[in-house]
Amino acid sequence: MTGRPWRPLAAPAAFLLAATIAVVLVRPGVHRQAPPAQVKTTKAPVAHVRPAAKQATPPPAATGKVYEVRAGDTLGSIAARNHLTVARLLELNPHAQPTSLFIGQQIRLR
DSSP, X not given: OOXXXXXXXXXXXXXXXXXXXXXXXXXXXXXXXXXXXXXXXXOOOGGGOOOOOOOOOOOOOOSSSEEEOXXXXXXXXXXXXXXXXXXXXXXXXXXXXXXXXXXXXXXXXX
């Protein structure tokens, strides 16, 4: 490998660059849903109808003065659910790190 030590790495680097560009271009469209007007429904016989899958519902707002953090919670979602601001939650919980909440952690709301 004298003279051009980069040459054996050029093909893998080009492939990784192309794959990365493809993912960046395709990924935003993967999770989009068709507008309701474009959704096609078919009528199936009653015997073949499967029960609808339960949709994930957000956890109910805490009724007391303390909220227990659940999977997927952020300070923003907790604040919105309890009609507070993130700044107010941070005032009430100086120990809470906005970027690292833990499941089961207690957050004061009042």
